[in-house]
Amino acid sequence: MAKTIQAIRGMNDCLPTQSPLWQKVEGTVKDVVSAYGYSEVRMPIVEMTNLFCRAIGEVTDVVEKEMYTFEDRNGDSLSLRPEGTAGCVRAGIENGLLYNQEQRLWYMGPMFRHERPQKGRYRQFHQCGVEVFGLNGPDVDAELIMMTARLWKQLGINEHVRLELNSIGSLEARANYREALVAFLQQHEDVLDEDCKRRMHTNPLRVLDTKVPEIQAVLVDAPKLSEYLDEESKQHFAGLCELLDAAGIQYTLNEKLVRGLDYYNRTVFEWVTESLGSQGTVCGGGRYDGLVEQLGGKATPAVGFAMGLERLVLLMETLELNATRPVVDVYMVTMGEGTLVAGMALAERLREQVPGLRVMTHFGGGNFKKQFKRADKVGAAVALVLGEDEVANGLVTYKDLKGGEQLTISQDDAAEKLAQLV
């Protein structure tokens, strides 16, 4: 036998046993974003490397060490997208969607980061992102958070996630804060690790993100970003908190929440769970009012979030919310001369008459026992049986595989009888 070829580390297949739960999560996400009137946008998976360097920032984990970057046959540097916001802004500018316009958009698809694979962290993973352009008030920030809260409720995980919120202010406010923070970090340089030392000069706010307990302990006394916030950002944040209070959404203020990517300003938030170990952030987002201009468009306020679908699926599995209905409702069993042709024709007719009904036809022959075993295996609720007698008389035998009821009915009445299954 030839040697088998394996999937790339950190890139997973979604198997038939797993896809129903994925479809449920994706379907619920689509229902919820649609309920707010948002439109879908689809971007390429590969973009110019420059786009990500400029949008995400050179001195971020994502650009420094996580991107899949390669030269194509023309010698252009391309990268697999590590996130969706940069491509979405690029597409918006390029297609004239952002110029003096308001856009409320969402997308879903695979993202790629060369990270160490572990539970909840993969090299190909999937995000759903939502991005709003052209609106600068806290109202839309609140709506995005309400939208995610609605999603958690519909997925049944709302008791297991909590919201962390912060404002990181304007670019100027952050520049002032940065100075104060660097001065503080310099005094404590001896406890910083290599990563933090490097970041102290390149991107000091990211030091606040450190997961090292000893450094976290020192940071307790670091200057606080909230003391440097500009008046407008303060008001924006107060407005957001008021709207969340009115909507009954609970949150914790987390001064250390600065988010990993450079482009954020003002509102930043994360939804976290305790049920997935250290990969606990299921959704993160915030404002990025400067990014459109930074990428060559006209200055346009913007806000968005992205959620990791693997982590939502994992959370639902952990909470045992993964019960999904089987993929087959009706199993078509046939026996005798000419019955398979009749069975396939009846199955086609039923698919037309009962939209949403999932009918699987048995192939490969075999006795009744074998065919009913297959029906059970695929989880069908009902078997329809066609023998030569039934076919000759336009009848079909209906067998309820869960309850046991069995009766022979006219093929013309089968649709009505089966409609209850959808």
Ligand code: ATP
């Ligand atoms: P983390 O701190 O866990 O690395 P992040 O800040 O890098 O997350 P974002 O860039 O904000 O993540 O992406 C939004 C969401 O996408 C995350 O909250 C997470 O749910 C998911 N996500 C990010 N990276 C991965 C990955 N490598 N594998 C699976 N999901 C991921």
Ligand code: MG
């Ligand atoms: Mg990360």
